[in-house]
Amino acid sequence: MTKWVYSFSAERAEGHGEMKSLLGGKGANLHEMASLHLPVPPGFTITTEVCTYFYANGKTYPPDLAAQVNEAVAEVERQTGRGFGDAGNPLLLSVRSGARASMPGMMDTVLNLGLNDASVESLAKSSGDERFAYDSYRRFIQMYSNVVLDVDSHNFEDILEEYKNSKGHTLDTDLTAADWRSVIVEYKAKVAEAIGKPFPQDPRDQLWGAIGAVFSSWMNQRANTYRRLNSIPAEWGTAVNVQAMVFGNMGETSATGVAFTRNPSTGANDLYGEFLVNAQGEDVVAGIRTPQNITEAARKAAGSDRPSLETLMPEVFKQFAATTKLLEKHYRDMQDLEFTVERGKLWMLQTRNGKRTARAALRVAVEMANDGMITREEAITRVEPSALDQLLHPTLDPKAKPAPIATGLPASPGAASGEIVFSADEAAALRQAGRKSILVRVETSPEDIHGMHAAEGVVTTRGGMTSHAAVVARGMGKPCVSGAGAIRIDYAAQTMTASGITLKKGDILTIDGGAGQVMQGAVPMVKPEMTGDFLTLMGWADAIRRMKVRANAETATDARVARSFGAEGIGLCRTEHMFFEGERIVAVREMILADTEQGRRAALAKLLPMQRKDFAELFEIMTGLPVTIRLLDPPLHEFLPQTDEEIDEVAKAMGVSADKLRARSAELHEVNPMLGFRGVRLAIRYPEIAEMQARAIFEGAVEAGRKTGAPVTAEIMVPLVLGRPELDSVKAIIVAMAETVARETGVTVPYHVGTMIELPRAALRAGDIAKSAEFFSFGTNDLTQTTLGVSRDDAASFLGIYTVKGLLPSDPFVTIDAEGVGELVKIASERGRATRPDIKLGICGEHGGDPASITFCESVHLDYVSCSPFRIPIARLAAAQAALGRKAYSTA
Known part of the structure; x- marks a missing residue:
């Protein structure tokens, strides 16, 4: 016979604290406290297996459950000296849920169960307090009716408020026993009206009604939502804990x-x-x-x-x-x-x-480890990596936080205040003037990057957690609220309206990217502090983790931030992000729109000194650490001039007519730029672009080496390859340029050539590609798009439905799709290592800063992850936890 029920009391406990999967968290801990002989009211736990049976069998119970429950109730009766259903000496019970993982407030509870019209009188006599007894009965009627009989609580609250008003009372404590008796009459009448029959008087019926309600609450809407947000499997189920009631409302000594x-x-x-x-x-x-x-x-x-x-x-x-x-x-x-x-x-x-909080978690973990209560390894596992976001960004002072005028998605953590601007150029102009701004847009595009960099924070009315604004803002460490659909933007009038409030350009706005809230005016901030506990735990994590942690960075500011947060190099420098500002964008547009090699080389000559300076600075900041530079990989439409003013500007610089330029721009227009003329295809079609970038890299390395006295090893990454022939073609350009710069400068720069694996074909051909590539970096953003056939920018409209319905376990742009994209990463890693055993393998997509994805990276033994600078500490801690998990698994 299956054991469905486990009893506990200060005398004995049939379960213990390690039985959370069977008894739920609350139940297991009640049994554990009882085994420690602590004062725990006697009771019993109905196991999570009953919950599984309940849903698998049309909300019915195992045939032998009732007998086991009756036996457990009898044991509680023996312990308390009271009888369940005994009107003269009633045993009252509490019925509570208890899932394996804590789900506070998500499921249902019933207290004072067993009270009825007869037992309430006995309770009044035995307690010596009529008011207490009838207050307890009205509480039970209200709670049971709401939880079990599905009569909304507001019905009872309305009755109580009307009664108090009629008597001139303000507080519940003003009511006498006689008052509560009158209220109870009205409560019971409301129940009879709502369900068509009297409030149940049989305690046994009450008990089974409450047990069924708790099991049913496992699948209520708020519980389902909580489980989805906290990755708690529905198949775990909940236990039900039934205990003898103890009363804190029996007077001034209670x-x-x-x-x-x-x-x-x-x-x-x-x-x-x-x-x-x-x-x-x-x-x-x-x-x-x-x-x-x-x-x-x-x-x-x-x-x-x-x-x-x-x-x-x-x-x-x-x-x-x-x-x-x-x-x-x-x-x-x-x-x-x-x-x-x-x-x-x-x-x-x-x-x-x-x-x-994250701050408390750090302090508790470190202090307990230092006091010898736990090991350093355990301390590392006690802090949720994602929670470190609380410590890495400014936050709003909770004492002065006003009500929001709009709410969107918490796309990128942190808080910021500034003047409202509606264009990237305005944000850049304000920054040059030494003023702070908040960029407010319907949505952002790659052309807004310079404005996002200049602004303190970003608000968009469209887009999800993986929209352009969200991804770029997280990478920059900027707070962002996306998808704030209640905001209406009028670009012509330069105004935004929300909650009936209209704000104009120049008005002050505050955003809380961690909460997804937008507030009017300036709000005081609390600056982040990297405390001693933070540094201590990070040191312990670094000593344990196997994988290195690099940064995605292309500006000196990003590189310095990354290094201050403990980055061990740059895993992805996106060179196209270096071209969006000032005269650079004009020169890039000249290069793209030129219809001759001579015209392109003229534009590239303008870009060479800019690129050389950029790379030299990055090499200098990252002295002694690897720097991986990706060759140009923009969908061309990101750089094409859009407005007449922009076309005129480029035409003037090139010395051609605006009409000719407009026609050339139309020729280059792509229907699906994400799968268009980009990546290695640019270098194949226009090798002079790869030549310029390779020269800039090697000359920058020479310059940095002379400044620091330390040799620089450059890692040059070719993006979006389909196979080895493409890589070989571009690698030949890189090798030739390395030899040219060595002859010209007398300095030979060590370097490695590798590629991004971001297409399924490349993953499948990894064994062949590894004959030429010295490293792979998995670009999981594009690998996810090309494997799932899903556009990151458009997916917000349906991915939420997929995760709610369980069609996907999580957003594949947030946590790597282990079964699909992850399988390709495994295949590419195995085939790459088979060809080149010492090949270096890393990941540089958005997943590089996601703890769950980092655990996957550890499982396939990647050498490093690369993420945005502000996620470096998160990745360091997650990598340590992943290493500990892998060690524990291998030991088991």
């Missing part, structure tokens, strides 16, 4: 509260929490009364004149404080606790690992 063993905001090693006298647990959560501090020190710090638990109930506090220390030591982590005091007796209702 209380209920929540606490953390350390401060969850700062990580300080101080007991932190709040409680309410004469209250039930939902009162603390609901916030209908102002709670009191648990410790006297916290009370004084808060300036409260209400007594702390420490002074109000000193013996209870002493026992509770000792219990919190015992539990933290036992679980070796900060604990989040729920407790009730019933007439001076402490009862522990829950313990779990506490949620905390």
